[in-house]
Amino acid sequence: MADPRFFTVSGPLTLAELAEISGAKLQTGADRDRVVVDVAPLETAGPDQVSFLDSKRYVEAFMRSKAGACIVNPDFTDRAPDGMALLLSEKPYKTYALVALAFYPKAELEPCLHETAIIERTARLGEGCRVEAGAVIGARAELGARCHIGPGVVIGESVVLGADTMVGAGASLSHCLVGARVMIHPGVRIGQPGFGFAMDAGGHVKVPQLGRVVIHDDVEIGANSTVDRGTGPDTVIGPGCMIDNLVQIGHNVQLGQGCVIVAQAGVAGSTKLEDNVVLAAQAGLIGHLHIGKEARIAAQSGVMRDVPAGATVCGAPAVPIRDFFRQTAALVRLAKRKDE
Amino acid sequence: MADPRFFTVSGPLTLAELAEISGAKLQTGADRDRVVVDVAPLETAGPDQVSFLDSKRYVEAFMRSKAGACIVNPDFTDRAPDGMALLLSEKPYKTYALVALAFYPKAELEPCLHETAIIERTARLGEGCRVEAGAVIGARAELGARCHIGPGVVIGESVVLGADTMVGAGASLSHCLVGARVMIHPGVRIGQPGFGFAMDAGGHVKVPQLGRVVIHDDVEIGANSTVDRGTGPDTVIGPGCMIDNLVQIGHNVQLGQGCVIVAQAGVAGSTKLEDNVVLAAQAGLIGHLHIGKEARIAAQSGVMRDVPAGATVCGAPAVPIRDFFRQTAALVRLAKRKDE
Amino acid sequence: MADPRFFTVSGPLTLAELAEISGAKLQTGADRDRVVVDVAPLETAGPDQVSFLDSKRYVEAFMRSKAGACIVNPDFTDRAPDGMALLLSEKPYKTYALVALAFYPKAELEPCLHETAIIERTARLGEGCRVEAGAVIGARAELGARCHIGPGVVIGESVVLGADTMVGAGASLSHCLVGARVMIHPGVRIGQPGFGFAMDAGGHVKVPQLGRVVIHDDVEIGANSTVDRGTGPDTVIGPGCMIDNLVQIGHNVQLGQGCVIVAQAGVAGSTKLEDNVVLAAQAGLIGHLHIGKEARIAAQSGVMRDVPAGATVCGAPAVPIRDFFRQTAALVRLAKRKDE
Known part of the structure; x- marks a missing residue:
């Protein structure tokens, strides 16, 4: 019990x-x-x-x-x-x-705006919201009905949250539009500028990051994960995506519907995942890739090429999983032979 | 637009x-x-x-x-x-x-000390600073002109920040000296004690971490990254370094000028990077290494030896990239041969 | 000095x-x-x-x-x-x-409940506690003597902390029982629901996470690490465990006494580590494994099978370290031969 x-x-x-x-x-x-x-x-x-x-x-x-x-x-x-x-x-x-x-149904949300929460006058909150102690809600932010904003959360200016969305303790959101029934766990960072700069011997020059983060309905984002805003196009998290803890989503990344991204995985800038892709723990995708529908990326894989729909890849650099197991087995045999 | x-x-x-x-x-x-x-x-x-x-x-x-x-x-x-x-x-x-x-020029900073910010009496703030709601600035901290301290940020006792430095929502800094025009993104943790202890069957014994973090001018540190303070020498981040999200910098690490550390990479204790080293995503360096000027470490590499200036290494354990590709190709051929 | x-x-x-x-x-x-x-x-x-x-x-x-x-x-x-x-x-x-x-002895803790801390009326604090600015302590929480709660920390409802436990700036704890002399560094996230859901084409269905996190005495948890609560059984961190920064501990994981988990490593759900296991940096363990007493997992290893007591494993997939070095050497020789 x-x-x-x-x-x-x-x-x-x-x-x-x-x-x-x-x-x-x-x-x-x-x-x-x-x-x-x-x-x-x-x-x-x-x-x-x-x-x-x-x-x-x-x-x-x-x-x-x-x-x-x-x-x-x-x-x-x-x-x-x-x-x-x-x-x-x-x-x-x-x-x-x-x-x-x-x-164990989700507890009914008891509406309350804590007296220590700082809610800008121009922010608009739907009915039944609960805003916990020390949370900060910026100017012109718009929260749908029954949003639950945890203690110490920071909602930036003009951020939009759909109904029944929850943001955990100490998370911060800026430059983003978030759907309904989204669960953002403690310490998540959404909307900061991406890692974009022109490398230069005289000093790297930061490139303005002019896009947003768009998070669709029913998404979950795990504790201390980070989602950078786009450079001009947006960073997009499709409906129903499940993202675990300590995940990095770079600028301009697009996740289709129902993708699953397991802990400590990372997706570099401008890579696109179609619907229902699974990216296992600690795997990494370089930038500008296309990962087809329902592809599966094994844990710790390093993916450097596009992955076709339905494929399962493994290894670094990642190859089809059948090839990965063959290569692993071949290497085991080779090492044994050398011993004799 | x-x-x-x-x-x-x-x-x-x-x-x-x-x-x-x-x-x-x-x-x-x-x-x-x-x-x-x-x-x-x-x-x-x-x-x-x-x-x-x-x-x-x-x-x-x-x-x-x-x-x-x-x-x-x-x-x-x-x-x-x-x-x-x-x-x-x-x-x-x-x-x-x-x-x-x-x-899209950087917006002019509107000076303001939010009424809910807790600023210790002995802290000194330069002119034109902006301190957002709920930020905490410790005793004897010194902030240069036009610093922007985000909501819920914690600046520890005696911390020094140079002019025009920005600290994002919910970040925390202690035991550090930070230069001018530094951008510290939300959730960054700087100055906590490093992972230093004497292993012992009767219980590991923590070693006091008596150094600081020294961050030079024009550095950027991405969301939820962590930089531990030194054990006695300092942890040092050179001028113009660009550090992405969820990066770990261990105690006593020294980064030269203009280094680029991509998301989820980690540098273990006492390793030194010379100027303009690039450490790609999810790569790891063990402790006590020396990485030469302008070396490049490929994504997910595991570096266990010193890397000479200008070299590019890849793999785990990391080898020169030419060798890495040869090894990968040889393994592919070997696995194919076994199939026949 | x-x-x-x-x-x-x-x-x-x-x-x-x-x-x-x-x-x-x-x-x-x-x-x-x-x-x-x-x-x-x-x-x-x-x-x-x-x-x-x-x-x-x-x-x-x-x-x-x-x-x-x-x-x-x-x-x-x-x-x-x-x-x-x-x-x-x-x-x-x-x-x-x-x-x-x-x-450099640990400074004597000066008791103080900061006037901006929000401490629920039903929370009970032992003597000599120090609660910093903006911290939030939930209903029915119980803190032992001399706990030090950092600025902006969030202690959830009914959470229990033992004596002399310290929680760093901006960390958040819920659904957990924590022992004495525990050090929880800034930004740590403990007790959020684990990554548990039934995958379904019609939309993944979240499974209620009904367990807790139980942290024994003398544990240390590094900055921005995450520890999810169990699904029904608990997630357990044994006495004297040392956990570094940016580590992920999944639901139902059990760590024995004195385990050492280095930065950016991850342990997936329901895996059990016996006493004094060392998991080096960026290593990953898949779920439902058993890792024997005093086993050592090398950096970046990907462990997909049980590891016997005392073994040292390396690589992805991880093998006994002797085999790993043989395989690496065999591959180097193979690649060289191909060049000739």
């Missing part, structure tokens, strides 16, 4: 309600009115809790689990222990997410 | 004025009094805007551009479309930078 | 006192009452200062040093210059740390 100092559980909920909320199918014969009070991992769940099985790796834990109910792929029904009610789903992890959200 | 909510354009300017401001040569026969109102990329520029061509890669766009004027290398004059006025320059990107700065 | 604007030296101390404080053995015949006023590097130390020799690399400097006293391994006594008093230690760097701490 989640620590009640930090989390408040809702419920209880019946199996029928859980099935309805999550779209799962309740296994034939299960008691629709059986009550569940919380979510829990397979190992610790008890008879009044619901768990989930998302990977073959945990089948053993599933078979031993004391969970009263479990979300599983229909393929595993015959492995279930006696007495466990099953919620069947082709996407058990997504179904679990919806069930967990039902038990 | 830049979004007027965020940027204010100056001008208009005549071609003669642009030539004078930027040092470019106006092509013979061009109308010196022709008026230009803004900068714009080749693709979108119109007859009253000035663009630039900096790379062969964009010659096609240049030939099709509707820009009224364009900054180009003299080699490309014969490719210019009819009616385009040419500003000739051997360094088109630097020339563009100066032209763009003429249209 | 350390800049007196930033550091205050204690002392002087006699050699006998230094030997007692540090556990070093004063060389037979040395003057127990000789007075030392400061620590200094070998190159710059004078006759009233104490230095140390920790590596063969600096023997030359040791032989030329004018330091009045020096901490050395007994093996080097015969290289000492005339007149230098020797403090003998098997662990010279640790001994130096203790001596330096004697000259």
Whole structure:
């Protein structure tokens, strides 16, 4: 059970309600009115809790689990222990997410403008916003309804935020237009000028950065990540992108819809990612590349060429993953041969 | 055109004025009094805007551009479309930078000490400083004229900043002496103790970090980068260094003049870079190295040995770039052979 | 000598006192009452200062040093210059740390709750705490005695800090339980939700992150590092762990006692490190791994498999370091052969 100092559980909920909320199918014969009070991992769940099985790796834990109910792929029904009610789903992890959200819904935002917040007279705030202590909202900024601005946040002049957007403690935003339901975590830096200058022996000459950052709806940006504004075109983060912590997004970068950028990865200036690209942890893309739809870039890869749609690449310089494994294996064999 | 909510354009300017401001040569026969109102990329520029061509890669766009004027290398004059006025320059990107700065000059700083800023009585501020909401300036700190201290910035005790230096939102500085015209972007951390301790099975013993960070004039440090103070000698950032976002500079590191450190790169303790070294994105240097003048370290390289002046190295462990490409090619061939 | 604007030296101390404080053995015949006023590097130390020799690399400097006293391994006594008093230690760097701490002890914390700090009425603070300007302490937070909360820090609701814990400027903590004598440097982000969501073409579905971050005693976390809270189990940082700047610790990660994580390294979700693991700079561990006790992961390594206790691994994908060097050497030879 989640620590009640930090989390408040809702419920209880019946199996029928859980099935309805999550779209799962309740296994034939299960008691629709059986009550569940919380979510829990397979190992610790008890008879009044619901768990989930998302990977073959945990089948053993599933078979031993004391969970009263479990979300599983229909393929595993015959492995279930006696007495466990099953919620069947082709996407058990997504179904679990919806069930967990039902038990731990996002808290209703209590509107409040803290007396120590500095809100410029010309800023406009939608109804139901909450602005925490010490936050600063600049002139002509526009916040949609129910925005939650954390303590010490700095919202620059003329910045626009859509409804239900949240900005975490100490983050700063300037020169940007942000959509609805965006989650910007603590310490994120958005809209500062990009790394643009003309190198010169007599002293590098800074090039004015005249674009913005445009962040579409439903984006999440992890703690201490940085997104520079464009040079003239904009830096664009497409709808539903998920960006992890300590990620760098350079000027003029364009991310399509639903891209996933894992921790400490970086994208250099003017590179474009089409929809649903996955960039794994610590990977880097040089500038001016085109990464096709649904391409996958493995962790720590260094990508120096365009990547076609659907491809998976790995290594530095990155190559198709099949080639990467061949090269790695060839090198292992070569090194062994030298030993003999 | 830049979004007027965020940027204010100056001008208009005549071609003669642009030539004078930027040092470019106006092509013979061009109308010196022709008026230009803004900068714009080749693709979108119109007859009253000035663009630039900096790379062969964009010659096609240049030939099709509707820009009224364009900054180009003299080699490309014969490719210019009819009616385009040419500003000739051997360094088109630097020339563009100066032209763009003429249209978008740095705004005059409006002096102000925000009523919510906490400025210790013994701190001394030069004339014309601007200190934003919630900033904290410690005892005995000294700020030169026209410093701009962003919202929520923390300037530690006895810190010294030169004239015209700017510190972005939420950054924190301690134990440092900073020069003039330095730009420190949001979230930067300067002067915290370095990662110095004696490893010990009974518990690591922290070593006091008794040095400072010394930052020379005209340096730029990107968002959320970190610069630790020295252990006894100082950590030194030379004049005109350009440091990107999320960069780590360890204790006792010395950067010469004009070094360029790209995003997410890291320099470990006591390593010294001579003038004009370029460290590309996500590269790492171990401690106690010497990197010669104008050396270039490719992206993601892991440098474990000294690098001579002028060399370009690549890979992990880093080798001269020619060797890196040979090794990469040899491995590709080896892997292919194994397939047959 | 350390800049007196930033550091205050204690002392002087006699050699006998230094030997007692540090556990070093004063060389037979040395003057127990000789007075030392400061620590200094070998190159710059004078006759009233104490230095140390920790590596063969600096023997030359040791032989030329004018330091009045020096901490050395007994093996080097015969290289000492005339007149230098020797403090003998098997662990010279640790001994130096203790001596330096004697000259530069941690300043006594002057209790103070700054008038601009926002401390919720239900928060409880131990005696002797110092809370700097603009800090925010949430409802029901509990701080032990003598905590030092920096300017602009945000301590979330119900967060618990042990005695003598310090949080640097602008850091933010939520959903965490922190031990005693912990040092959290500026800009650190602790307790935000981890990067957990069910990928879905119709829009990724965020999974509620219902765990906490548990940080044990004597931990240090470097500037701008990020530690996500667990998904249900907790993220755990064991006693005495040393974490450098810009490090990413994912949800559910468990670090044993005394682990060392160097700058810009990252640990993905649910990976477990046993005691005293060293993860060098920019290295990355994928999720769900087990890293055995005292394993060492070289800089920039990409670890994709479990690592046994005591092993040293290197490379991406990481292999035992002996294999890594063999592979590197084999590739160098192969590339050379191709040239011929």
